[in-house]
Amino acid sequence: MDKIKPYDQPMRLQVNLVSGDFSPFTDFYEHRLSQLAVLYHDQAAVHRMLAEGDPLLFDGRTSLFVTSLSDFTYVVTRIYPGQVGDEYFMTKGHFHLLLEMPEIYFCLRGQGCLLLESAEGDFHSQWLSPGTVSHIPPGYAHRAVNVGGELLIFSAVQHLKAGHDYGKIAQRGFSKLVVQRDGKPQLVNNPRQ
Ligand code: PA5
Numbered sequence: 087m088d089k090i091k092p093y094d095q096p097m098r099l100q101v102n103l104v105s106g107d108f109s110p111f112t113d114f115y116e117h118r119l120s121q122l123a124v125l126y127h128d129q130a131a132v133h134r135m136l137a138e139g140d141p142l143l144f145d146g147r148t149s150l151f152v153t154s155l156s157d158f159t160y161v162v163t164r165i166y167p168g169q170v171g172d173e174y175f176m177t178k179g180h181f182h183l184l185l186e187m188p189e190i191y192f193c194l195r196g197q198g199c200l201l202l203e204s205a206e207g208d209f210h211s212q213w214l215s216p217g218t219v220s221h222i223p224p225g226y227a228h229r230a231v232n233v234g235g236e237l238l239i240f241s242a243v244q245h246l247k248a249g250h251d252y253g254k255i256a257q258r259g260f261s262k263l264v265v266q267r268d269g270k271p272q273l274v275n276n277p278r279q
C-alpha cells in the first residue's frame with residue numbers, strides 16, 4: 087500500500103461483459119490446475135487431468151483505485167467451465183487478513199454459486215447469475231464456483247488493506263462442495279471435514 091502511488095482523479099473503466107476484459111489493468115494472474123490441485127476432493131481425477139495437460143481454471147484482472155485518502159481495488163475474475171471429477175471449477179477461497187473488512191461481488195456473466203462461511207461454521211450459499219450482487223460480510227470466507235457451461239465472470243470491490251488469507255481454506259475447505267449430480271449443481275457435505 088505504501089509503495090502504491092495515489093491517483094486522486096476520477097477514473098473510468100469499460101469492462102467487456104462477454105470476455106471480462108478491461109484495460110488498463112494493474113495486475114493479471116492465471117491459476118492452473120497444478121496450482122489448485124489440493125482443493126479438489128477427487129485426487130484421482132486431478133492426477134488423470136494433469137496427465138493430459140494443465141488446464142487454466144480461472145484468471146483475474148485488477149485495477150487499483152487508490153487515492154491519498156482511500157484504497158479500493160476492483161477485480162474481475164473469470165472462472166472457466168469445467169469439473170475435476172464431479173466438482174466444478176472454483177476459486178481458491180479465502181478469509182480476509184483483516185477479518186472485519188467486507189467485500190461486494192457483482193456477477194457479469196454465467197451461472198455460479200458463491201459459498202460463504204464464518205470461522206464458527208455459519209455456512210451460506212448464493213446462486214449467481216448476471217446482475218446478482220453479493221455482500222460478503224466481515225468474517226466470512228468466500229469462494230465462487232462456476233456451475234454453468236460458459237465463463238463465470240464477476241467483479242469484486244474491497245479495500246486493498248483487507249488482504250487475502252488462504253491458509254485456513256486450503257487446509258479444511260468449506261463445509262459443502264458444489265458437485266454435478268444428474269447434470270445439475272448440488273451442494274453436498276465436504277467429506278474432508
Ligand atoms: O478479492 C476477492 O475476493 C476476489 O477478487 C478473489 O480474490 C478472486 O475472485 C479469486 O478468488 P481467490 O483469491 O479466492 O482464489
Ligand code: NI
Pocket residue numbers: 180181182189228244
Ligand atoms: Ni475476498
